[in-house]
Amino acid sequence: MRAGRFGGRSDDAGEVRRDQRFREEYHVKIRTLIAGTILSSACAFAAPALAQSGDVSACLITKTDINPFFVKMKEGATEKAKELGVKLSTYAGKVDGDHETQVQAVESCIAAGAKGILITASDTKAITGVVKEARDRGILVIALDTPLEPIDAADATFATDNFKAGELIGEWAKATLGDKAADAKIALLDLSPAAPSVDVLRDQGFLKGFGVDIKDEKTIGDEDDPRIVGHDVTSGNEEGGRTAMENLLQKDPNVNVVYTINEPAAAGAYEALKSFGMEDGVLIVSVDGGCPGVKNVQEGVIGATSQQYPLLMASKGIEAIAQFAKDGTVPKPTDGLDFVNTGVNLVTDKPVDGVPSISVKEGLDRCWG
Structure with missing residues (x-):
């Protein structure tokens, strides 16, 4: 036994455990940083923008960041994330149809330990493979505006009819x-x-x-x-x-x-x-x-x-991720439909x-x- 930093006594084995835990957390942070760096240099995305720090992290992946529809969607997600204390990373491709960069964005969100992903998919069929990988890791995946094919490839869909x-x-x-x-x-x-x-x-x-x-x-x-x-x-x-x-x-x-x-x-x-x-x-x-x-x-x-109302789609999506992180609740479709109807x-x-x-x-x- 030896003296602790504040004059008490400290267990050597406890110090070892704390040092080991620090190293593990450090390496997780380094791997996450590397994944984000690789994504930003290897594809058409800008580095993800962080909206708010918090215990729950989420991703928003849109088709572009130029179309006003997706600009408003990002605004809705960002405002709601700030309100609820959700850490939000946002990604956007160069053009509508930029499928490969969306795949890389989902992979980055998985590596970063996101609790939920909101996505407007450019290729609603091809994206389902990496979406399944995310869901298998316990991540809630919500399609916004554009249903995946099949629609149940995502946990939920928030969309216009x-x-x-x-x-x-x-x-x-x-x-x-x-x-x-x-x-x-x-x-x-x-x-x-x-x-x-x-x-x-x-x-x-x-x-x-x-x-x-x-x-x-x-x-x-x-x-x-x-x-x-x-x-x-x-x-x-x-x-x-x-x-x-x-x-x-x-x-x-x-x-x-x-x-x-x-x-x-x-x-x-x-x-x-x-x-x-x-x-x-x-x-x-x-x-x-x-x-x-x-x-x-x-x-x-x-x-x-x-x-249609993209701000509502995105803000409701962030609310759903926060609720899922709290108690595991998955959003239910609007009565008579297979998605949540945002009007x-x-x-x-x-x-x-x-x-x-x-x-x-x-x-x-x-x-x-």
Whole structure:
């Protein structure tokens, strides 16, 4: 036995145990630091941003950090994490569809000992392997906005009812055209060739709402309705929307209805139509409800859009991770659905009978970005 630092007596074996525990904790910290360094140098992510220190750690992985939808999602997660004392690391790829960097982000979150992961997957099928690895380690994985395939590959999904979002704009477009809907020429501007679930759900919902026989609702492009001019992909951005619109106009210059996966793609489609002097003769509908998109509804660029609420998705996701860390509770789906529904509203100043909607003014009060 020997004197302790404060004049008491200290057990040598206890000192050894404390030294060993210090070394183990030190090496864990070093391994975590190395994993984060490798990720930031080997892929397209910036170093993860830490929102708040705390006993519970979580990760948010979005498709990009440019699209206002994901910016608002990050804002919602960050604010809620700060409120609840959750340590949050956030990651984002360079572009929509950047699957490999999302895989590396999940791996980094596993190595860092995250209690929960929130993810908007670029490739909803391919991501399931690394998601399973995370869940096998006892990590709660929640898909935000975009369900994984199959949906139960994640512990829970917090999302807009994306099929309903598409259905609302389809019903509105059909009612707005009236008798002319029977002879419509429809261009569909989708997301990516990978066709993640959100892409399929919105596309198929729109067509069903417009009165098209959608055949297999899990497949884009298998319809045989002669009103469909074709599909093209946009990567969910303005440049992609413009190029896709130009491609479909070459196929049929009589397009008069345009569905777009989101509002940046809709803005690009409008610019393409404008360059051909067609901006006044084509009805554009979309999904998102960001402030720039709602303003485009106000200005007549977009006829109607379905508004979703990304801040709510992310903040509810952080709440779920904190609850899971406390008592192991896993979120339950909304009654009648296989996900937690965070709501959707059609925004237009030209309402039609039988299709519920809110005004542009109300849409601007609720918008994001």
